[in-house]
Amino acid sequence: MSDTSVSPRVTIVMPAFNESAEIMTASLDSIAGQTLQDFECLVIDESTKPEAAATCRALCERDARFRYIHPETRIGLAASLNLGISQARAPLIARFDSDDICLPHRLERQVAYLDQHPEVDVLGGGLEIFSADRGVIAVREYPVDAATIERRFQTTTPIAHPTVMMRKAVLDRAGAYDPSFRFAEDLDLWLRLLNQGARFANLPEVLVRYRQQSTRRNPQHWQFNLRARTKNFSTRQLPRRLFGLLAIATWRIIPASIQERVFHHLLLRKG
Numbered sequence: 001m002s003d004t005s006v007s008p009r010v011t012i013v014m015p016a017f018n019e020s021a022e023i024m025t026a027s028l029d030s031i032a033g034q035t036l037q038d039f040e041c042l043v044i045d046e047s048t049k050p051e052a053a054a055t056c057r058a059l060c061e062r063d064a065r066f067r068y069i070h071p072e073t074r075i076g077l078a079a080s081l082n083l084g085i086s087q088a089r090a091p092l093i094a095r096f097d098s099d100d101i102c103l104p105h106r107l108e109r110q111v112a113y114l115d116q117h118p119e120v121d122v123l124g125g126g127l128e129i130f131s132a133d134r135g136v137i138a139v140r141e142y143p144v145d146a147a148t149i150e151r152r153f154q155t156t157t158p159i160a161h162p163t164v165m166m167r168k169a170v171l172d173r174a175g176a177y178d179p180s181f182r183f184a185e186d187l188d189l190w191l192r193l194l195n196q197g198a199r200f201a202n203l204p205e206v207l208v209r210y211r212q213q214s215t216r217r218n219p220q221h222w223q224f225n226l227r228a229r230t231k232n233f234s235t236r237q238l239p240r241r242l243f244g245l246l247a248i249a250t251w252r253i254i255p256a257s258i259q260e261r262v263f264h265h266l267l268l269r270k271g
Contacts, residue, residue, distance in 0.1 A: 008065075009092060010107055010165070012041040013084030015077055016098035018048060021055045023099050023211070028059050028066065030101040036108040041066045042087060043098070044080040078177035078185040085176050088168060095164040101209040109203055110165040120146075121198040122166045122190070124159040125207035137212065142202040149200045153190065154240035155247055159200055161186040163207045170198055184224035191232035222252035 012031060016024065031041050043060050045068060047053040053070060060068035069083065085093055092114065094107060110123050127140040142158050143149050152158035164186075174196050177185045194200070226248045233241060 007089045007091070008038050008040045009036065009090055009111055010039040010094050011084070011088035011090035011092070011168075012039055012094045012096050012107075013081055013088065014041060014043050014096045014098050015080040015084075016043055016045040016047065016056055018052045019056065019098050020052075021059075024056055024059055026101055027096075027098050030104075031096070032063055032065075033104055034102065034107045035105050036111055039065060039094075039107060040089060042069060042084040043067065044069045044071065044084050046071060046074055046080060048074075076179060076182065078181055079179040081185070082176045082179065085168065085171060091168050093166050093168050093171065095161060095166075096208070097162045097210075099211045100162050101211075103207055103209070106163075106207040107165075109205070109207065113201070113203060114165065114167070117201065119199055120201045121170045122159065122164060122193065122200045123203065124161075124163045124165075124200075125203040126205055127160050127163065127208055127210040128206045129210050129212050131212060139206060140210075141204070144202045144204050146199045146201060149202070150194060151237065151240060153194060154237050155244040157187050157190070159190065159202060160208070160210070162210060174198070181224050181228065183221040184228045187225060188228035188231065191228055195232055195234050195236070219252070222248060226252060 014027075014031075019027075028041075028043075031039075043056060043066060045053055045056045047056060047070075057068045057070070060066040069087070071080070071083065075083070081095070092111065094110070096102065106125070110125070114120060114123055124142060126142065129137045129140060131137060140160065142160060143152055149158045170193065174193055176189070178188050181188050190200070226245070229241070229245055229248060233245075
């Protein structure tokens, strides 16, 4: 049994919803097999299928570092993340999705970097995008330095949400996710933190294998993306911010089939 009187180095917050036993097992096993073992993992399971919930609970009960949390009602992704953050005991919060796979060194690499760079508040890394039927589709890399990341935020999202590790103290000061965002909850948080002076960085290596079956996004994603940018609008990087607003406003009215082809092309170009 783990000693609950001693705070772990990292709290992993993982929302789950009706995941298959195979996928959930692979995901949790990738966490259990981390080279850095001093962590806790909070699984916030909103499964509506009793068999999926039972499987998720049983998998968590194999290891004392995993804690299963099942809200009484559906609360949504952002609120699930906030619930996990509110119960986290560690000073570092690692975000992770229940259908992805952590590379073994992920936590160790990120903790070491944040220990060496106390000025960095949010740290991400690269993604290896894969699907069950096609294998590895592409590798996504992101800018590593704070200045480039801030510029890119004005037009895109230059940090991969499933790879993020962040300081809990920063979230306690600035607030966590806005539960009213059904999509783009991460972008809303990042832009809010950026406006408050938070510093971002990415490791120049793949940290997570990201499962992606389709490149087509829900049309509401772009509505919430635009909402995040208008809600957090400021005069910093003003020309870029204005261009970003115009670009997203235009992109959201482009047919989904064309958006999908563009995303597919960009993924292949990154491979």
